[in-house]
Structures are given as C-alpha cells and as structure tokens.
Amino acid sequence: MSHMVYACLMAVDPDHVLRSAAALLTRKSTATMDEVAKAAGISRATLHRLFAGRDALVRALESLGIAECEAALDAARLDEGTASEAVRRLVRAIEPAAGLLAFLYTENQLFEGEEQNPGWTRIDDRISALFRRGQLSGEFRIDLTPAWLTEALYGLLASGAWMVHSGKGAPKDFQHMIVELLLGGALRREES
Amino acid sequence: MSHMVYACLMAVDPDHVLRSAAALLTRKSTATMDEVAKAAGISRATLHRLFAGRDALVRALESLGIAECEAALDAARLDEGTASEAVRRLVRAIEPAAGLLAFLYTENQLFEGEEQNPGWTRIDDRISALFRRGQLSGEFRIDLTPAWLTEALYGLLASGAWMVHSGKGAPKDFQHMIVELLLGGALRREES
DNA sequence: ACCATATGAGACATTGATGTCTCACACGGG
DNA sequence: CCCGTGTGAGACATCAATGTCTCATATGGT
Secondary structure, three states: OOOOOOOOOOOOOHHHHHHHHHHHHHHOOOOOHHHHHHHHOOOHHHHHHHOOOHHHHHHHHHHHHHHHHHHHHHHHOOOOOOHHHHHHHHHHHHHHHHHHHHHHHHHHHHHOOOOOOHHHHHHHHHHHHHHHHHHHOOOEOOOOOHHHHHHHHHHHHHHHHHHHHOOOOOHHHHHHHHHHHHHHOOEOOOOO | OOOOOOOOOOOOOHHHHHHHHHHHHHHOOOOOHHHHHHHHOOOHHHHHHHOOOHHHHHHHHHHHHHHHHHHHHHHHOOOOOOHHHHHHHHHHHHHHHHHHHHHHHHHHHHHOOOOOOHHHHHHHHHHHHHHHHHHHOOOEOOOOOHHHHHHHHHHHHHHHHHHHHOOOOOHHHHHHHHHHHHHHOOEOOOOO
16 A cells, blocks of 8 residues: 555654753753754754744743643642642652753743743642642641742742752752742741 | 043933843843834944944843842841841842843853853852851751852742733732742741 | 034845755665 | 665755944034
C-alpha cells in the first residue's frame, strides 16, 4: 500500500528538543533559533520543521510548563493533610520546573494584549484554592489574600531558581528556603 | 568670546526622558527606540543624541535604578529602630522604583558574562546587612541566610509590582502585602 | 535683526534574526 | 540491493530594529 505512512525511525524526539530548548532559554532567554537547534543537537531546518517558528516554540514551551505545573499540582495532592504540608509538597514537586516557569513568567509579558493560555488560570485557581483552604482551616492568616499568596509563591520560586542557578544557593536548600519563608516569614517565632 | 558654551535652554531634560523610558519599558520591555522616543515626546534623533544606543539607554536606566534604590536605602535609615521597622520603611521607600527594578532584574540576565554594575553589590550588601542585624538582635530567624532573604525581597517586590500593575492588587496594599509576608509568613501567629 | 544651537523629520545603509527554499546524503525498510 | 524518507548544510529573500547621516526649522541669546 503506497499510501501507508512509513514510520521512519530517524525522527528526532520533539520532547527532547523541547527540553533542550527549555534548558537553554532558562539560562539565556534571548537565544537564537540557531542556538536552540545546536543545543538540541539538530539543524535549524529540522527545528523549524518541528516548530513553525520561534513563536510556536515558545507556545510549545508554555504548554510544557503548564503541563509540568499541573503534574506537580497533581503529585502534591493539595487536598490531603494540612495546607502547610501541601504547600511543602507542592514546592518540592514544582522545583524541576521552576526555571522554565521563570522564563515563561518573563516571556508572558510579551503576549500582553493577546489572549493568554487558560492553563495559567487553572493553575492559579488551584493554588489559590489551597491557600484559601489553609485560611478556612485556621492555619493561614486571613489578611493576605489567596491571590497575593499565589503571586508571592511565584516570585519566591523565581528567586529560588535564580539563587540556585547563580550558584549562590544549593539545590538541596531550594524547598526549605521557599517554604520556610512563605509560611513562617523572617521573624523568629516565639518559643511556644 | 566665540568659544564660550552657549547654554541653549532648548535642551530636553535627559532625566525626564529617562523617566519616560523607565515607565514605558516597565510595561513593555521590548519597546523600540522609536517607541521610547515617542513616549518621551522627542524624536528618535534626539534620543540617539542623548543616549548613544539602546545599550547606553539601558545602562543609564540601570544607573537610575541603582540611584533610586540607594536613595531609598538612605531614606529608610536601615540602622535605626528595630530591623522589622527598617524593613517596613525600606519597602515603603522602594515602592516607586519597584517597576523599574523588575525590568532591570529581567534585563540583567542579558548582561550575563559581562561585568555587572558594582552598584548592585553595594545594594545587596546593605540589605543583607539589615537582615543580619535583625538576626543578631534576635528578631529574625537564623536558618534563612541574609542572602536568601535579600533575594526573596527582590522576588516579592517584583510580584508586588506585578500585582499592582496588572490591577489585581491596590497600590495602597503594596507595602502591607510584601512586609507582612516577608516578615510574618503565611502562617497564622499564635496568640501571644 | 542676526546667528549659533538644538531639534524634528526623514532618507539610507547595516545588522541580525527569521522564514523559505533547494539539494545532497545517510539511514532503514522492502 | 534499491528506493523512500527524514535530516543537515547552506543559499537566499525578508523584515525589523538600529545606527548614521543630511537638511530644514524653531528657538533663544546677543
């Protein structure tokens, strides 16, 4: 049957290309398509066959980031245990994606005016719901809105990723730094 | 005396141009020189006479950001009162510059590899010293390093500026949101 | 009134990234 | 063994932003 699709095994792995691009753009957000291709070990032509342009590549990275984020949200089981424990699990689960998230966070302001991917809203809502749950259970203070706590978490994740990336902090401290500051703050707790 | 410098009063105000550029680039970090010029109410030619190129403009904005930051540090009198009060004053004083800071923060990774302005180190040191003072006085916990607290403050300032800019938060809540989270954390304090 | 100076408008070349194309080649299945 | 398919390499046009230039004009001091 001449019309059959011959699944030639020479095909490059789009996911691997995407991961390479994410790793590169996380460090150098202005990297060229050429640099992205080289980083992935493929030619610019092939890269362009996979993603119809830089825009499409960024969109694909956005989808990847959203998917990883939602996977982390699932893995963290935000509904189980105390809200504090859930936040702790969330930060731990989201750590591998923090660099990509930070990149997309800055890149997103390029899309200002355009419609934004509804995935971000879903993620915002789930995290906000977690903080709201903590407030309703009496764990979290109520003078800070869930929206702000969510935004603050993003900022701290970016700062944490930056600390690790710049070598000023160890990856093993990532979760502790973020969670302790987000939940406990800088003030020394009274000895209870 | 024909060699005298005739101070023609037609000269545009470089500082006003810089402020306009800061205001624009804070919202749209990819604005072109043409847009920057229009935003400042001058022609592209004049803009180019004031700043020899986009690079020079960004450098000038960096200097402006550093100057505003250091002015805020001075105004906050970090050595007076408790460290908490000093942090509160600092966030309040630095609020007008937060947008510019966020822009420079993302733009700085473009300069990676090159030498960075020593002003940032000075600022980092002064803020770190404040947190260290709080730790030595027993106000702040000691398991979070001053470097991390400083970086976290930057992240929260960026998040706060984003909240205000996107309309999701009121400017009047800026200081409260940041300071309360940075110092107190999300956890509800025990009734003392 | 005159003139020096700064500005605005626009033309122009340059640069860098991008998108598109062709062609040679290597691989793998038939 | 042969051929189809995907890939790499590179040429090429395009486009946007930039940097540089000239010239007319307005302004303000003398």
